[in-house]
Amino acid sequence: MxxxxxxxxxIKVEGPMKExxxxxxxxxxxxxxxxxxxxxxxxxxxxxxxxxxxxxxxxxxxxxxxxxxxxxxxxxxxxxxxxxxxxxxxxxxxxxxxxxxxxxxxxxxxxxxxxxxxxxxxxxxxxxxxxxxxxxxxxxxxxxxxxxxxxxxxxxxxxxxxxxxxxxxxxxxxxxxxxxxxxxxxxxxxxxxxxxxxxxxxxxxxxxxxxxxxxxxxxxxxxxxxxxxxxxxxxxxxxxxxxxxxxxxxxxxxxxGHEIKTEYDVQRTFNDDFVLEVKDLRYGDLLKGVSFTAKGGEILGIGGLVGSGRTELLHCIYGAKKPSGGRILLNGKPVSRSVIKNINNGFGLVPEDRRREGFNPLQTVEKNIAIASHDVIANALGLVYAKKERDWAEKAIEDYDIRPKNRKMIVDNMSGGNQQKVILGRWLIREPRVLILDEPTVGVDVGVRAELYRFMRQLTESGSIIIMVSSDLFELVQVSDRILVMHDGVFFEEFPREKATQAAVLMAASGEHTEEGVPLV
Amino acid sequence: MKKKLNSSTIRRFITIGLVIALTALFSLLSSNFLSMYNLSELFRNAAYLGLIACGLSVVMVGGGIDLSVGGIVCATGIICVHLSDIGLSGYMVLILGIITGGAFGLLNGFIVTKLKLTEFVTTLASGFLFFGLGLVFAYRDDHGTLMAHSIKSNTYLSLGQPLLPGGFYLISLVWVVLAIILWVVMHKTELGLYTFAIGSDEKSARMSGVNVAKIKVIGFIMSGAFSGLAAVFVTAYERTASTSLGNMREFLAIAACVVGGVVLGGGKGDAVSAFLGALFLAMLDNGLRKFGMDSYVVYMIQGSLILVAIAFDSQFAKISYRRRVKEQRLSAQTLTS
Amino acid sequence: MKEKILSSLTGVWAFRVLILLIVCVFMGISEPRFLTIGNIVNIISYISVYGIMACGMLFAVLIGGLDLSIGRVAALSGTIACIVARVGGFSATWCLIGIACAIVAGILIGYFHGFLIVKLAIPSFVVTLATSYVIYGAITLLSGGSRVDFVRGSLMDTISNARIVEFTLSSGKPFVIQMNVVIFIVFAVICWYVLSKTTFGRRIYAIGGNTTAAQFVGINVFRNSCAAYAISSGAACIGGLILMSSTSYAAQTLGAGYEGMVLMALIVGGINLAGGKGTISGAIFGALLVGIIANICTLVDFLNLEYLKFFQGLIILIVCIISVILETRSRRGKGRKAKQIAEMQAQDE
Known part of the structure; x- marks a missing residue:
């Protein structure tokens, strides 16, 4: 060979013959x-x-x-x-x-x-x-x-x-x-x-x-x-x-192709007393002044192509990345730049790549769930109460139907859907006020997806905010109450739930204005 | 588009500068620093370290590490003395010493590429093994205690004799010649290019059709063979092989490579880096001792140097990355405007 | 699934006990002196230094690092303690001050390691190898290259040699448990408690298992890693003090090569060098095995203690090769499973 x-x-380099x-x-x-x-x-x-x-x-x-x-x-x-x-x-x-x-x-x-x-x-x-x-x-x-x-x-x-x-x-x-x-x-x-x-x-x-x-x-x-x-x-x-x-x-x-869209079954109400405001957020070349407001009880979908700065936006809100400019306010107060403080204030993040960023593959379900809740399961000196930890994990396993129902299961040996449930469950059990999801259903089978959507709805019914980035247009259109589409570092168009279609979101993500959306630039 | 400086070339210039500065400093402070005797001693010590470092540089450029070189020197040295005892001539011993060292390297390479252990664990453990092997073969008296055993073969001993009446040893000559040859090999042959390639990005190299395992094994063999060669010369000079032979040499050899500009993690540097690093360390040792500095100062300086050199690399990489991103942004702006 | 986990757990323990039994029975047969009470006490005393150091280094290994400086740190701690205590003529107070100084120095070294490894992103083995060289120089600087003796009967003597339990067996032989064994047991229990019952322990495992994921749940990787390296160095200091006490002087060569022995103990104890996996019991098992092998080498005439180095290398290699083979086999199984899952997902689409 x-x-x-x-x-x-x-043979002398001529490249392919013009044919x-x-x-x-x-x-x-x-x-x-x-x-x-x-x-x-x-x-x-x-x-x-x-x-x-x-x-x-x-x-x-x-x-x-x-x-x-x-x-x-x-x-x-x-x-x-x-x-x-x-x-x-x-x-x-x-x-x-x-x-x-x-x-x-x-x-x-x-x-x-x-x-x-x-x-x-x-x-x-x-x-x-x-x-x-x-x-x-x-x-x-x-x-x-x-x-x-x-x-x-x-x-x-x-x-x-x-x-x-x-x-x-x-x-x-x-x-x-x-x-x-x-x-x-x-x-x-x-x-x-x-x-x-x-x-x-x-x-x-x-x-x-x-x-x-x-x-x-x-x-x-x-x-x-x-x-x-x-x-x-x-x-x-x-x-x-x-x-x-x-x-x-x-x-x-x-x-x-032909779009099917399920109709709204319940009238959703948003809580104006609880708002997350992002004002003119900048991050290097990726975010060029992003602003939005999310209200309590809302699932805010963020669309856009991979690499359009969506993940960085989430990380900035969460405190994992330092924005180069702009402000993030929760109920008018600036959000901390420390992840652990934000977690204690009711934030949670499900990262994009669960294997690389999400779970500890060597540890059990129990430890992976409890790792984000040391404020709950341990005292001020840092001593863990084994019983509290166990109950905490078992409650999450029960509530979010994590299978196998075994808190000692090593997470690496579970299916993708259940791994995602572990990471989601880690936050849901804390009843977070602001839950940030980055591609929440990649590699998750259809049945589990429906369950995850149900858990998300349940959470928002208690008045929490969910911000969800997704490349899955179907998911984005079905689950979100409102969709903001990113293009070239800014929000390009906004779609209220009633008007959002996959085709329109796709077009906006490619930088084409649509009839359905509200142009933001 | 001009060729940009990378951390390895900068470090090479720094080392050359330091070597010149030390030469100037020591020759000013001490009249006999530049004497024939002192220089030949300096070059003998540098060559002992330098040979090992040159071999090691091949493994390090390929992205690996070899912590067993000290052990290889110990085991090969003692085996060589045994070989001369059974009547082999010095030149035979020289060849067999290189082969023995190479065989040890082959063992490392086999474990790393076939059994998939990490380079670090493999060579750390095999280093113990080789040191232990040296102890197993060491000369003992009837009570089992270690004893000194002199080499009898004259041809063997001649390898450790000065070439000229005033000094200058064969090992120094061999070192210089081999460093040049190794430089040519690294830059002008497929083997060298492939070594740089796997040290720089193993996955890409593999995708381009480079036989990564083969190159790695050859690297370990080179490292072992150079250590074996160094062992032959050192035993010849010392007229015996003690069990402390090669002790901590792996550390000094890594220090020489790193100080001279071989980047930990691979892809940058070559035999010349190892050459310069070894020369610098030997000079420092020689000069400091000459001024009555105790060995501990030398140890502390050597240990700190390795940290400074590597910290330099990691910080340089960070800074140059940032600068590159900035430059690209600027060029992108000029393009769009 | 539950049985599977249970069996794998018992598997580990069965394996460990089996190995210990085989070694002991084999040695008992070939060397009658091996299974005497006196020798067993001897072994336990022998492993106390290894054991403490192994427990400490376990923290560094769990976060995915290594600490090759522990041998030199041990020598340094003995030297510092003796030199400081010498100022006050080895009075009890000055001895305590000396011991405190030694341990503080060890902890500072650990933090320095953590800074270089995490902040400057230098591989841990290079950092600790280099600092061990610097420390070696520092010891010589402090002690002037000669050994530092302490006054017999002072507090320094107590660290290792105080007899805590002492009684005569029915056979007429004395049975003694010394202070060093007590320190070892107490230290091991504390380490076990910290690793398995505190949030700090949880964080250590989380960092070793997946550093990025740990950052996303709000764990300060730098601070916790520094603490882990500090524990490693601190444990080396305690080991060094015991070593100094039992040899009755401090010297720069004390503790030389211990990093290799401890590393072997950890590898034999099933601790994953990539981090995130391993227990105190594994470290102690490893230290026990290493202690027994060292004991064998001293007991049997035709073997010399120096052969230990040979065995050390051989055992590390064999254990690592076996574990890598086992891992690839299980990964292959997992790969098959992942493929099945992927196919199921493809069906869904």
Whole structure:
């Protein structure tokens, strides 16, 4: 294999030949995982020199399709064609041999090596056992010139910006003569200006005939660079739009499909005596002056794309991050900057990544629940009353139906839904006044989700405030009393519950004003 | 786009500056500091530490740590004396010493890559093991108490003799040559590049097709082999192998690497860093002792140096990260405007 | 599920007792002197220093750190205590002042470690290795490189050698329990109480298990980590005082290599070096085993105490390898389970 790769590198670097016509065709791809079908006869086609965007909600099947093309998964049925010839791709190495390269969100560059060394890592040009840096540098320069990039082959990757790093990653793909480059949400960690850099790179690739599949959540990027857009939903390809046909309304409708919305069953009342006010909150580049007011008894949903500053907002309110400006007031009094003081004043936070930030995997349910309630289970000297701790945990297990019903269970060995119940239960049992939830139902199955929503409702009925960030549009629209959508560091639109639809929220998150929402900028 | 300074290069310049400053200081204060005799002693001591540090730098650049080098020196030294006792010539012993040290390193590498123990625990424990092995093989009298045993082989002893009438030992020459070779290996060959790659970001290196386990094992073998080589020369100079051989050497070798600019955690630094660090530490030791400073002052300074050097790295990383973020923000603003 | 937990618990204890039994029976057969009352008392006395240090270092290990300076800290504490007490001619008051100074010094060293490790983000083993070098220099500076003797019969003597329980057995042999054993037991009980019955103990386990999660429930990681390192150094000081008392002088070499023995005790006692997992009983079991092995080496003629280092390395490696193998096996099982859960979730969608 490595010999073959080296041979391909010895051909003078010209990149892919400018070719016309169809590059890749997928016909009727089926895929199921242990009996559950996740792709239903997906069709996809792309040409040389085309940027083909691929959109769809989480779980729509985008990544499964990509992984079949790159040989990570094996398709159950259907056929792949490259250059209109039928091919079988059974592993990533074969995909590379066919000229298919992927650039993942998490880049695979080595920070301490130079641009050139990174491009040739694992496939160095060698003579008498020594690495030929000069020849590698020349070739790298050729590539850089050809695609008109702004890179120095001898710069250490560590000092490059994220956009430049992505260029290096692209060059790495091109150095293996890739003709199809798949980019998986490449701009999720880039600023607007950096994204612009990347788009220029993509245009330059396009001119030279490279095909690009561009997976994204951002509509504005699709307008900016895509020639065609394919939308997927629930494992099916809903349709492919040409550049002229792309407009926000059509795309969001295609992504969401037919919306069902349960009607309000009870009239919700909010308590004006208990308010959380956030005024002009700033945090680095991520929050550029965020203001809102939440009332007692309200579930305030916060929407927006990943990386739009939602998590930082929550952490600032909770006291875990120090805002660079602005004020946070609870009933007119400033909220403390200390997490433990806030907890004692009735705050609680369910973090985004429960495994990394939420629970202690080595400890029992009991300890994980009690860790946030030392003010309850211990005396002023810090002595823990074992019985109080046990009762506290057992009450939480009982009230929130944590299974297995065993306080000695190690949390790491439980299912995702029950782990989440442990973290939620840790706070709910304290009857918090302000509960902050960050993606509360990721990896939680449907049944448990309904329970979690019920617990949240119960809490608000006692007059507490819940602030919930969620990427799950369905959840956001169903559960929230009011939705604020973030875009580019500020709240972009506000949706009262009656008017919120998934499509409208999605559009607002992409920076498009809607009829349903109240514009805030 | 100019090549930016990283903490490793800055530290290398600081160390060079310190070496020059110390040379100036000591030669001004003491007339015999620059004498042939003193310099050859200085370079012999530096070479003993430096050889170990050069080998260790390979492991450290690759993101690992080897706390067993002291133990390897002890065990290899004693084994070498046994080998010469059974009639092998000094040159045979030299080769076998390198091989023995390399084998110890291979054991470390095997445990780390195949049995998946952390480098720290593995080499800490194997360090005990090797020291213990040295004790097992140590020369004892009939009552089981340790005793000194002189090397008889003349070719072996000649390895520890000065090359020139005024001094200058073979070990110093070997050290300088090997440090240069190692520098070339680290910067001009696939092995070196891959070592930097895994020390910098193991996951990315693996994704780019680097055989991480192989590179790690080679690193440990190098570290062991260099320690073995140092052991042969030291036993030859001391004419015997005591069980205190190599004691605390792992600490000094790490200190040499870190002071010279090998960043703990890997990815930055090379054999030249280890070379400079060892030279600096040996010079400090030599000079301070010359002025009647007791060994404890030297210990305290060495211990503090390691902390200062690493604190420098961690703070530098923090500051340069912040600066980079700021720069990017500025460049982003100019782009958008 | 309950049975599973129960069986795993008994499994650990069964395993520990089994190992102790095997070692004891094997030694009893091959070396008749081993199972005499006198020798057993001897062993317990022998492990008191290891035991105290292991209990203390457990705190550092639980938060995911290490303390390799304990050997030198022990030597330092003995030296400080003797030098300070010498000022007042080893009167009881001055002895107490000396002891207090030693322990305060140890605690300060621990806080210094905590600062470097947490605030400057330097790996704990480098920090403690480096400070142990500095401390070694400091001891020599204080004592001038020579040993510091104390007056026999002073309070310093009492720390280790006072006879608390003393009676003659029916066989006519004396049975003695000395002060050091009492200190060890009291210290172990306090540590056990702190770790399992106080919020501080809860916080230590929380930090070791998941530092980020601990911060999100309002735990001050810096302050608690510093306290853990301070306990480790403080325990090393107490161990050092006992060591000084039983050898009847303070010297810079006292306690050398103890960090390796204590580390071995912790690893053998099933304490996870990555932090968050481990108990006082495990640490004591480890110290017991280490003490027995050390005892064996001194009892059996053909073995020398120096061989201990060899065994030390071998045992640490073997125990670690076994635990890693067991862990990967259980993780594989867990991976399978996670896959099943993921599939179930996929079905829901």
């Amino acid at each position: 490595s010999k073959e790769k080296r041979k391909s590198l010895d 016309e016509g169809v590059l890749l065709t997928c016909k009727g791809i089926d895929k199921s995982f242990s009996g559950v079908q996740v792709l239903f006869g997906a069709d996809f086609e792309m040409n040389y020199g085309e940027v083909h965007a691929l959109m769809g909600e989480n779980g729509a099947g985008k990544s499964t399709l990509i992984k079949i093309v790159t040989g990570v998964y094996h398709k159950d049925a259907g056929q792949l064609y490259i250059d209109e010839e039928s091919v079988e791709i059974s592993n990533p190495i074969e995909a590379r041999a066919h000229g298919i390269a992927v650039i993942y969100q998490e880049l695979s560059l080595v920070p301490d090596l130079t641009v050139m060394e990174n491009i040739y890592l694992g496939q160095e040009l060698k003579k008498y056992g020594f690495v030929e840096k000069n020849r590698m540098r020349e070739r790298t320069l050729d590539l850089i010139k050809k695609y008109e990039l702004d890179l120095n082959p001898d710069a250490t990757v560590e000092v490059l910006s994220m956009a430049q790093r992505q260029m290096v990653e692209v060059l790495k793909a091109l150095s293996t003569n890739a003709k199809l480059i798949i980019m998986d949400e490449p701009t999720s960690s880039l600023s607007a200006a950096e994204s612009e850099h990347l788009f220029r790179t993509i245009e330059s690739l396009k001119k030279k005939g490279t095909g690009i599949i561009y997976v994204t959540h951002r509509l504005e990027e699709v307008y900016r660079i895509a020639d065609r857009l394919t939308v997927m939903r629930n494992g099916e390809v809903v349709g492919t739009l040409t550049k002229a046909e792309i407009n926000p309304r059509t795309v969001t409708t295609m992504m969401i």
